[in-house]
Amino acid sequence: MKGSRFRKLFLAGRDLPLGRDASSRFLVWIIGFMVILGSLSLASAMLLSDVGQGWRDELAGKLTVQIMPEADGEDAATTLDLRVRMAEQFLVGRPGIARVETLADSRIAMLLEPWLGPQSREDALPMPKLIDVQLEPGSGIDIPDLTRRLAELIPGSAIDDHGVWLTRLLTLTGAVETTALSILGLILLAATATVVFTTRAGLAIHDKEIELLHLVGAEDHYIAHQFQAHALTLSFKGGIAGSLVAAVALTALGFIGQGSAIGMIPPITLSVSQWLVLALLPLATSLIATLTARLTVMRSLARMS
Amino acid sequence: MKGSRFRKLFLAGRDLPLGRDASSRFLVWIIGFMVILGSLSLASAMLLSDVGQGWRDELAGKLTVQIMPEADGEDAATTLDLRVRMAEQFLVGRPGIARVETLADSRIAMLLEPWLGPQSREDALPMPKLIDVQLEPGSGIDIPDLTRRLAELIPGSAIDDHGVWLTRLLTLTGAVETTALSILGLILLAATATVVFTTRAGLAIHDKEIELLHLVGAEDHYIAHQFQAHALTLSFKGGIAGSLVAAVALTALGFIGQGSAIGMIPPITLSVSQWLVLALLPLATSLIATLTARLTVMRSLARMS
Amino acid sequence: MDRKKDVVRFQNVGMRYGLGPEVFHDMSFGVKAGSFRFLVGPSGAGKSTLLKLMYLAHRPSRGLIHMFGHDTATVARKDMPAMRRRIGVVFQDFRLIDHLSALDNVALPLRVAGANEEQLSDHVAELLRWVGLENEIHSLPSRLSGGQQQRVAIARAVIGRPDLLLADEPTGNVDNTIAMRILYLLEELNKIGTTVIIATHNEALISRFKFPQLRIEDGRVIDTGAETGAPASRTTNEAAGRGS
Amino acid sequence: MDRKKDVVRFQNVGMRYGLGPEVFHDMSFGVKAGSFRFLVGPSGAGKSTLLKLMYLAHRPSRGLIHMFGHDTATVARKDMPAMRRRIGVVFQDFRLIDHLSALDNVALPLRVAGANEEQLSDHVAELLRWVGLENEIHSLPSRLSGGQQQRVAIARAVIGRPDLLLADEPTGNVDNTIAMRILYLLEELNKIGTTVIIATHNEALISRFKFPQLRIEDGRVIDTGAETGAPASRTTNEAAGRGS
Ligand SMILES: Nc1ncnc2c1ncn2[C@@H]1O[C@H](COP(=O)(O)OP(=O)(O)OP(=O)(O)O)[C@@H](O)[C@H]1O
Ligand SMILES: Nc1ncnc2c1ncn2[C@@H]1O[C@H](COP(=O)(O)OP(=O)(O)OP(=O)(O)O)[C@@H](O)[C@H]1O
Ligand SMILES: [Mg+2]
């Protein structure tokens, strides 16, 4: 008997025609839309964080030593080579430096292509030499000091740690990332407000039925349960739909990103754990919706006397 | 009589208690929220476009010629100065070049500070010389060629047109800009859908009153007018509120941006015309809402027979 | 309007809801302009359904209905409102608009027709006094007793001086004194030209006012006023009443 | 339940809606368990209001109301549902739930009380047959005639065999034959222990079933059954009826 009662409470209970309210379909749509926006925001934040991390990894553990050719003439190349060897000797084995590698001329020509154009390759123009220096992680090496010492030893040398551009980029990605996360927060807030309002709308639309249920002896939780189950169903539907659309969009963007020449920006692909975080979004939304609906109804009913 | 009738139609007409539906307050909120998001998206897009344009302006019309010190010794400085003068002579008056200016050493030290640290200023370390070259707008100058010729003439010289980094940045800002505009489009779509659904909800909630109005001889436009006026009022309220919140947020961001050390990113300030574009958003939203409501009601009523 | 014409004319009308059984079939009768009829029959016989067909809320499943001489099947959608404004209806369940005061509810048919706001409210208030609601002019329906609501519904039906008045059980919630008063009001209206049809179970009323009856029996209608040529006034109606 | 006890007891009860005038004042009376009363009075006298106080939809402006021996002012909110389940109500405006079938509407009080679903539907269907709705068991209220809806409302009120049955104009939309039948049903219910109070305007009914009356006059109530010690059966009621 008791068991049957609970079955009744949690399975049946469709005395209020909530499903027929136009606001029902609406809630599905709006939750879906919010989950799409939220997923995209969250994915953007995660991707930008990756991009920033990628650039930081790519550049922060690395220095480029540039050695300029000194003069025209027959022995220019020899002098340059000599100075490169001196620089290598100076760098190799220094505390904090993991690996030192002089780039082949062809590689250098390739790197300089954006500045000098393809013709420079076959040209008489003496090219600078570039030495890639891999730092030990967390070495905390004093780059200005290193630069000074190297320049004293080998005139015409310079060190580029890409600091300014990296700062610029990281500031930018950081700002966009923060914005994306704020938008996500705003969206969750708006979703909660939406559920509060549609629940209140439901209470208002069905005020007569609710009064009747009270008059025939229904308890508050009997009524609240119907709203709560309804909010759960709708927000779950909307959330899943929104998530799927977002997933499709992200996957498509990933493909487009790979195909196009955006090269400079790392591929728009999410890791498994990032996909899992995204999958949590509709679940969290449903949970919030259900709890919000229950709280809203119980509070409103208590106020009705 | 006819005049009075029209007054009735467009001023009075509150037979349907639309204002009491919970969905009313809800529509205000949701439209407000959408206009906030939309304004932020639009502002982001416009600001990013400015940022990109700023960087392009700042860098695209400009070259930096770098001349490395050649050797240690007493006359190093003299040689360097000589080479700088040679470079100036080479550059000045060339077609496409508007202005050539050798930077003062103090300025160079400042620019190099991020790489070399503050100590370098007083140091014995010979610093490279930097020549700022202002190009004539749209000169279409052949930079790789210029670089090669200059390097032939003056060994140890290099030209930096910031191309790679600029491309990287512009690709990024462009992508974020496109995203922001897509979000704006999505939001306008969602706003339309919201109005369709709340209008349908209103029609469903008040089906009995609407049937009654028909039975006492009301015409469709008498009914449609009430929904339409209602949608206009609500969306206008929501739109204005959302716009104000967005404006406050943007102004605040502008102040924070100026105060903080984000220096590299141009100040977050909108021009008058950009503010006007933002001000159009709530108006456009209200217009869309009103038309959508009217269309939805007229279509639904026609289907009712 | 041609007074000789039938205001309502049914020809072989059949009616069913959806796929349900026929509520009635092959119903043929006419109601002349200026007549007064009681519509009687047991609960569920189809009295409300018959009235719904007359006030154009439903279309018949088959047969022809002429209202004011127009075939309802061929009236364009845009001409419906004008035709409906010639018909006043007291619904069995009142159908008052909850958030409008008694006054605004009664004024609705005038507003919808674009009436002059200034003249309107005096007129409405006077009618409400007539049905004994002088103290409830600004009350919302939810603040009114059942009988008071029913009187508001009646006032709304007659305010526009309709050519045809249809009333569905208009005295179910009032005591006999008020019921009589309402009937006298409708009789007045009938005298100045309105055709009146009242569906009712109230036997006290039927026996006091001996108007001819439209009687629904087994899905057919019998008009006890038909043989005498549809008399409009009570004196002749009494003869018709005896005739039935 | 103690049969000697008053099911309903009003002591100096006054009632006004909001800031409006008092509908009634200083009302004092009791209704013994097992009695049957007609509640009469002109339209707007306060019959529905009195019933609302009894079914706990309103609180009195002043005075004490005891239901089943409990002071309603001190009943905790959480104990209200249990008390309401002991009361069956036929509302003047029916209050059926539009999207539930006749069967589900009638079953509602049982469902809300957590009744066993298997036993429920047979029981409900049987009762619907009793009120003549065997063909409308699965119809929605909107598909029912006025009289049919009223009978569904009555069935819903009695399905839970309440200790107290309150009916507000339960025969306003049915013909006399059905009205009699409903009254016999309520009389049966009364015989097996339910206290019944019926607000009505139907004079035919009142004169046929000579139950004692609670009569509202000028905001006070007169109990024509009080002097004889509230007889519950019709035979003694007839004496009371003569007494009034
Ligand atoms: N909307 C509807 N859909 C389906 N069936 C309906 C609908 N309205 C009425 N009916 C059925 O049609 C029949 C006639 O109903 P109607 O309301 O016309 O009866 P009535 O004569 O007015 O009865 P009452 O005196 O009880 O008001 C009934 O059997 C009812 O169940
Ligand atoms: N919710 C309310 N708010 C304000 N006044 C009300 C409310 N309900 C009823 N009244 C007023 O209280 C008085 C009594 O109403 P009530 O419904 O009790 O009368 P009644 O005896 O049931 O009449 P009827 O026979 O017409 O149903 C009426 O004057 C009515 O206007
Ligand atoms: Mg009917």
Ligand SMILES: [Mg+2]
């Ligand atoms: Mg009443």
